[in-house]
Amino acid sequence: MWRNYLASKEKCIFFSYIHLQGQGQENVFYYVNDGSEEEQVVALCLTQAGELPAGVTPWQTTLAPGAALKFDAKAHLATAGIQTFVGGLLLVISNPKNYLPLFIANKDLVSTWSGSRASAQIGIAGAAEWNSAAKKAQKSYYMFCPAVLENDSTKTLITIFNSSTDAGYADAVIMEPRLHNLRGETIVGNTLTVPPFGTAVIDVGAHFGEAGNKLLAATENRGSLTMHHQGHSFGSFFFHVDRATNEILSGRHTQPPALAVCKIIPFNYIATYLGSKLPLAGHIVPVLSFLKHNPKIYRTFYPHHSHPNYPGSIWQYLEQSRWMIYLRMMGRALYFLAKRGFRIEEIAITSDTALNTDVIQHNLWNQLKLFQFSRGRVETLLYPLKSIFAVKPEGKTLCIGPKNEGENLLLEAHGFRDVIGIDLFTYSPKILLMDVHRMTFPDNTFDTIICGWMITYCYDVKQAIKEIVRVAKDGALIVCSFGVSVTKEGPHAALDFIVTRLPNGVSDLLKLFEPYVGHVSWWNEQVVPGTGRSCVVIFQIKKSCNTPTDNTSVMVSYNK
Amino acid sequence: MLGSKKSGLFAQKLIPRTERPLMTLANDLLSIGSVSYYFAGSIGGASDRWQTKIFLHNYFPLLADALFPAEWEVRLYGAEGQLLWCQSGEMTGAPATVVLDTATIPGLDTYGVVFVHIKGHPKEMVFKEQYASVFFTEYYVPGTQKKILAHSLGGSLKATHYAYHATSTSWVTPPGFRPYLFLANGCDFQDWCHPRCAQARVTFINDKKQKAVITVPPFGKRACQQIDLFAREPKLQAHLGDRPYQIEVDGDNILPKPYLFETNGTHVFAEHL
Numbered sequence: 001m002w003r004n005y006l007a008s009k010e011k012c013i014f015f016s017y018i019h020l021q022g023q024g025q026e027n028v029f030y031y032v033n034d035g036s037e038e039e040q041v042v043a044l045c046l047t048q049a050g051e052l053p054a055g056v057t058p059w060q061t062t063l064a065p066g067a068a069l070k071f072d073a074k075a076h077l078a079t080a081g082i083q084t085f086v087g088g089l090l091l092v093i094s095n096p097k098n099y100l101p102l103f104i105a106n107k108d109l110v111s112t113w114s115g116s117r118a119s120a121q122i123g124i125a126g127a128a129e130w131n132s133a134a135k136k137a138q139k140s141y142y143m144f145c146p147a148v149l150e151n152d153s154t155k156t157l158i159t160i161f162n163s164s165t166d167a168g169y170a171d172a173v174i175m176e177p178r179l180h181n182l183r184g185e186t187i188v189g190n191t192l193t194v195p196p197f198g199t200a201v202i203d204v205g206a207h208f209g210e211a212g213n214k215l216l217a218a219t220e221n222r223g224s225l226t227m228h229h230q231g232h233s234f235g236s237f238f239f240h241v242d243r244a245t246n247e248i249l250s251g252r253h254t255q256p257p258a259l260a261v262c263k264i265i266p267f268n269y270i271a272t273y274l275g276s277k278l279p280l281a282g283h284i285v286p287v288l289s290f291l292k293h294n295p296k297i298y299r300t301f302y303p304h305h306s307h308p309n310y311p312g313s314i315w316q317y318l319e320q321s322r323w324m325i326y327l328r329m330m331g332r333a334l335y336f337l338a339k340r341g342f343r344i345e346e347i348a349i350t351s352d353t354a355l356n357t358d359v360i361q362h363n364l365w366n367q368l369k370l371f372q373f374s375r376g377r378v379e380t381l382l383y384p385l386k387s388i389f390a391v392k393p394e395g396k397t398l399c400i401g402p403k404n405e406g407e408n409l410l411l412e413a414h415g416f417r418d419v420i421g422i423d424l425f426t427y428s429p430k431i432l433l434m435d436v437h438r439m440t441f442p443d444n445t446f447d448t449i450i451c452g453w454m455i456t457y458c459y460d461v462k463q464a465i466k467e468i469v470r471v472a473k474d475g476a477l478i479v480c481s482f483g484v485s486v487t488k489e490g491p492h493a494a495l496d497f498i499v500t501r502l503p504n505g506v507s508d509l510l511k512l513f514e515p516y517v518g519h520v521s522w523w524n525e526q527v528v529p530g531t532g533r534s535c536v537v538i539f540q541i542k543k544s545c546n547t548p549t550d551n552t553s554v555m556v557s558y559n560k
Numbered sequence: 561m562l563g564s565k566k567s568g569l570f571a572q573k574l575i576p577r578t579e580r581p582l583m584t585l586a587n588d589l590l591s592i593g594s595v596s597y598y599f600a601g602s603i604g605g606a607s608d609r610w611q612t613k614i615f616l617h618n619y620f621p622l623l624a625d626a627l628f629p630a631e632w633e634v635r636l637y638g639a640e641g642q643l644l645w646c647q648s649g650e651m652t653g654a655p656a657t658v659v660l661d662t663a664t665i666p667g668l669d670t671y672g673v674v675f676v677h678i679k680g681h682p683k684e685m686v687f688k689e690q691y692a693s694v695f696f697t698e699y700y701v702p703g704t705q706k707k708i709l710a711h712s713l714g715g716s717l718k719a720t721h722y723a724y725h726a727t728s729t730s731w732v733t734p735p736g737f738r739p740y741l742f743l744a745n746g747c748d749f750q751d752w753c754h755p756r757c758a759q760a761r762v763t764f765i766n767d768k769k770q771k772a773v774i775t776v777p778p779f780g781k782r783a784c785q786q787i788d789l790f791a792r793e794p795k796l797q798a799h800l801g802d803r804p805y806q807i808e809v810d811g812d813n814i815l816p817k818p819y820l821f822e823t824n825g826t827h828v829f830a831e832h833l
Binding site: 030031032034065066067068069070107108109110112114117118119120121122123142144146147153154178180182183184185186222223224226228230238240242249250251252253254255383384387388521522523526 | 651657
């Protein structure tokens with residue numbers, strides 16, 4: 001008696017649908033033992049009435065930890081001379097030593113249906129307890145399939161499995177399907193009786209007949225099907241099937257909407273949503289967290305090592321805020337400018353560095369850019385940088401061309417402890433007067449070098465890169481961003497010398513850094529309509545074969 | 561106003577509109593939808609140009625066993641996370657279905673995230689708790705019978721902001737097929753106090769319990785990635801063979817249930833992890 005396989009107290013079950021209705025169709029099921037103990041597996045092909053077909057035996061195997069099974073329903077049924085079959089598959093896993101409901105919910109049975117024209121796949125989770133005497137009275141079952149399609153080439157099948165983890169389960173259930181068109185007009189179908197361990201297969205067109213066809217025809221042959229039953233749980237799939245070959249084109253398991261509607265959303269969820277609707281409200285979230293808990297608990301909830309982009313403390317949160325950065329930057333600028341007699345130091349211009357004159361003019365005097373801080377642009381570099389495992393905020397960081405202290409202060413607020421900037425002009429002790437082509441830092445000095453929108457402004461890009469590589473430590477992270485124009489027309493025509501320098505974007509830049517390019521952690525090229533491309537890349541400098549990496553074997557190139 | 565076949569659990573979540581009006585107003589405001597992926601172009605390097613039908617079904621009449629009006633909102637985001645398209649509408653109290661088709665929407669990316677919220681609005685009752693939504697998608701190639709049915713992934717935001725970690729077992733890449741993994745950043749709305757970038761590690765454990773790891777670097781909020789797994793890690797194909805394997809995805813702020821899309825050019829296997 002096959003039900004004896006359900007007698008074990010500690011087990012889980014999976015159920016699925018076997019559909020072998022034509023030549024060339026395959027129906028294969030895959031399962032992996034992801035536990036640490038051996039598992040005994042039994043696969044049962046059951047008829048729609050919930051019985052083993054004559055001549056078909058249970059398929060049994062033992063799976064070692066990590067081992068996988070492939071159950072070919074067609075091959076198994078062929079041993080009993082069965083070529084076509086429609087019914088259910090019940091997979092029973094017995095594993096007395098490794099039984100935990102949490103683990104079972106993570107197990108998947110992957111079912112695949114293949115034919116000559118299409119393939120379909122559904123993964124379903126295991127159940128440790130299903131329609132047991134204790135559970136079935138508490139459940140309400142609501143099923144809806146919103147993708148009913150009945151046309152000349154495609155029909156819709158709904159399958160329902162009345163399974164249980166109890167060997168003695170004997171409940172036949174009656175269900176009442178309702179067919180709706182897209183407008184919600186409804187007809188009620190004949191009631192269905194699903195025997196215990198049986199499988200109901202509803203061919204929507206056949207079940208609802210001419211009335212159903214007429215209903216669906218009013219809304220482009222599409223509609224939905226719903227069912228309700230109190231007291232039992234069901235697994236149900238819906239399939240689109242090719243009328244000519246009877247092969248499955250695609251399928252999905254239905255979703256009980258009650259799960260979503262009755263979902264309880266905790267406090268943080270609410271705060272997050274508030275922050276989205278009311279931008280200012282977002283600022284109160286960490287404050288509320290701080291007030292609600294103490295800092296120790298706050299850090300428990302927001303551990304800095306695993307959430308690198310969260311503020312590490314309430315003070316760091318305030319320090320990172322937009323206005324705090326801006327006020328600090330402006331206050332310090334006024335202080336240092338006053339201290340220097342409102343004199344800004346500029347680098348000496350020689351004949352071979354004449355381009356620097358344009359750069360100073362552009363960055364310093366045009367529209368008083370000295371006091372502009374493009375926080376958003378810097379954050380597009382900073383947030384990816386902080387998320388990279390190899391970043392060393394405790395090490396030395398170099399900002400090339402920050403214009404003012406804003407970039408330094410933002411980096412410091414995000415935990416970078418030793419930040420120094422260089423530029424062609426300065427008012428600040430945090431920004432040294434230095435040309436990137438001729439840096440005076442010793443070799444192998446910096447752990448992180450940030451070149452935000454500066455590399456294409458260099459009069460000798462190769463020399464600048466040579467210097468950047470020289471001052472970078474082996475394994476240092478280089479953060480580079482720049483814009484590329486696709487045309488010499490348009491708003492940036494006056495800056496053609498800058499924006500057309502690296503026409504192929506990041507790949508051009510990395511070629512210039514060769515052979516010192518190690519692992520590329522972040523590569524992003526975004527098209528700016530009408531202007532060109534915005535390019536950002538973060539990579540490691542590799543000076544020797546022993547360069548430490550973040551153990552990644554992946555070269556990243558996406559969003560191109 | 562609820563029928564005799566109403567869901568008991570559902571009925572418990574409804575209270576008269578006059579009772580606790582402020583709380584119910586807040587809950588109504590704070591209820592969020594759920595998300596899935598959309599395709600509107602060539603996926604997996606194949607010549608097929610996929611499109612997506614999005615099915616928004618008013619399931620509230622089913623739960624209430626009565627007429628139950630609802631509103632819906634759909635937002636489609638680009639691969640970089642930018643909002644590309646937004647539409648909303650109303651449903652009568654009947655179990656009607658709204659079908660949206662990306663083929664009719666201009667300017668979409670090849671793939672991205674679709675956000676859907678179906679809000680129930682009974683006349684005399686309100687929900688006393690926040691709730692998510694359920695919807696389905698049908699990926700199809702116009703002019704052919706190629707299609708993939710899929711359902712929504714649950715809430716779009718992680719409630720606690722803990723790192724996402726999920727193990728999914730029993731996947732298989734048949735000979736000749738090439739797998740593509742779709743990942744999205746689950747940080748959906750907020751600019752502040754949430755990571756703007758997500759990153760993930762995807763671990764493939766074969767049936768010999770050997771591991772291969774692919775690190776997915778940071779990507780912006782609401783952004784979506786199509787990862788050609790065999791291109792990213794050339795040794796992965798030999799590592800997996802044609803035997804079932806497990807996939808572990810862990811990382812900060814990753815949208816639950818990444819999507820695995822496998823194709824050999826003519827056939828497709830696709831499923832949420």
